Amino acid sequence: MRVLHGIDLEVRPGEALGLVGESGCGKSVTWLAALGLLGGRARVGGEVLLEGRNLAGAPVAELERVRGRRIAMIFQDPSSSLNPVHRIGRQLGEALRLHRGLAGAAVDAEAQRLLDRVGIADARRRLGDYPHELSGGMNQRVMIAMALAGQPDLLIADEPTTALDATIQAQILELLAEIRRETHMAMVLISHDLGVVAENTDRVCVMYAGRIVEDAPIDAVFEAPAHPYTRGLLAALPELEGPRRMLMPIAGVVPEPANLPAGCSFAPRCDRRIDACEIAPPASTELSPQHRVACIRA
């Protein structure tokens, strides 16, 4: 079963890139594949270049120098990413020993500084807590601290606030923005929430059924969406202000990865479909220097 069908994507130093799409479209798998985290049964083709060096198929030792150190990841559910039977301090210390080669008292001092940095009050005492003693928002702060432990150049944030309440989500996104202003770390923000992506990234890639269907600067996506799927996503979202309008859902459901249509994967749900859409998957074309779309009707 093929789940990704040729993802071409580029993150520049210090850039914030949004990756948007519905469940099962391949947002997360893209990054797990890039970092070699999919396990032995997955076959990954193509190349993953980090400053010109190919990571795809690279030996484990080389990947391990990249994971956590050059590229760090945080996930949706922090409490399942943390080990429930170890104290926060020990888990954070492990990351510091591994990625920064610290030892002894330096580990504790740095762990405390990191917790402080992510806005956890009374950091010294918190190092002795277990994950279940902290709230979801606090645990996500701990995850961010662990991600920062290796001083990465790129942070992959996979739905970092989806499991959190609205006011806590605002805190975490503000924290990430603050850290990026300070460190110039690049970020890939994976989210199903177009609003979250709009407020926190410069550019967005919209994914559908294992392909990137649109790649554009944030303003272009919201002001002049080119792909019918992007337009459909925007029309399906209610607004918080202004007159209430009838929502325009996208008809049908996402196709199963095993039964993708021969042509454009979105064609069966698309209101602009023509016969030519069903022949071959559309190639990505350039609408303007920064705006690419994979649709023959765009």
Next chain:
Amino acid sequence: MTALLEVSNLARSYDVRRGRWPFAKPATLHAVDGVSFALPAGRTLGLVGESGCGKTTTAKLVLGLVPLTAGEVRIGGERLPPAHSPDWRALRRRMQMVYQDPLGALDRRLSVGRQVMEPLVIHGLGNASERREKALAMLDAVGLTQHHFDRFPHELSGGQRQRIVLARALILDPQLLVCDEPISALDVSIQAQVVNLLLALQQKLGLAYLFISHDLRMVRQVSHEVAVMYLGRIVEQGDPDRLFATPAHPYTQALVSAIPTHTRGRKRRIVLPGEPPNPVDRPAGCAFHPRCPHAVARCRLETPALRTLADGRRAACHLAEQIA
């Protein structure tokens, strides 16, 4: 006009232990603490707030699934009878619940048709062929087809499963549907399908909805009135357009400003400090005061009541006039 559902001073508390030791000091957790509202037939009341604010407990109290500590629930002017009594069972036909996770609400081993017919069996209504006919009509009403009758939940998509949950809830012709995060587990493009279906069903069948969600945009889309809860109490209540455009309570203001949106040029975001306190340690005075950017000495001492402001809005804040 008598409202279909009238809730006054609803309260539910639990005895808990403070800390993890068996001899720890007992304490009382006030999950819902003095909630009142009225819901007329054919209308929607949206209930919003963060996790642990008592939204779901309120829903369960309304249906009698959790016993009341204090207060009263009236359906069509009559007091809700004690749970599991014959009168309550009869009344439950008029009020049904829809949960967040459709797969969890459905039985994986039973075909769709049997599950949709089950409420009729439980209430001893109709014979086998009448039940089947009614179930097929319900599947049609929620946008499914006859082919789905013999399918099993795992063969269907998330949106289709939620339609089945709806069909099953509607087969008894209820007047009130309590929807607890009915669309949160669904993808954006499917959420709009289910919300439009809920609105169409309301128009056609005159249903009243108690619609619980943390998604303020969806709540505004479906509600005629909105109540915002914080730590077991309603802190603001009113017309959705006004409540979201110019919130009166500082908590609502922060909640609304926290919603990420692509409409730029918006007001500045209010990032609240800290997290909602543990309901066991409910702060004295106004429960929101430790996180409130406007709090004054009075807020620490005196609990504000939900009151009607000069412009007709209702808010539980001493300073509502000054900060609006």
